[in-house]
Amino acid sequence: MSSAAQLIKSPLAAPFTGGVCDLSKRSYFADTVAGAITFSFANRPADCVIFEVEINLVSGTIAWPANVRWVGGMAPQNLQTGKIHMFQFRRPQSTGADQWLGSYLPNY
Numbered sequence: 001m002s003s004a005a006q007l008i009k010s011p012l013a014a015p016f017t018g019g020v021c022d023l024s025k026r027s028y029f030a031d032t033v034a035g036a037i038t039f040s041f042a043n044r045p046a047d048c049v050i051f052e053v054e055i056n057l058v059s060g061t062i063a064w065p066a067n068v069r070w071v072g073g074m075a076p077q078n079l080q081t082g083k084i085h086m087f088q089f090r091r092p093q094s095t096g097a098d099q100w101l102g103s104y105l106p107n108y
Contacts, residue, residue, distance in 0.1 A: 030054035038063040053087040
């Protein structure tokens with residue numbers, strides 16, 4: 001079984017099946033979205049502090065968990081279809097809270 005440190009180094013992306021990012025399996029997720037999707041983050045190992053999600057947006061809308069805090073206080077808006085969108089989630093160590101800090105690079 002791979003440790004979380006090994007998974008962070010892995011270049012292989014896992015799909016986010018039904019919007020679920022299983023953090024025990026990978027730290028990089030990539031898939032296509034064609035319709036409304038609500039993400040959730042599951043099975044976080046204790047040493048998982050950062051992971052990434054790559055979305056090829058064909059159509060639809062994206063919703064994120066309530067425990068994600070975004071730059072500027074607002075989840076990404078106006079993501080263009082037909083583009084790739086990159087999201088990074090970092091767990092703040094100083095607060096000890098069950099939250100993620102989200103950032104993104106849209107519309108590639």
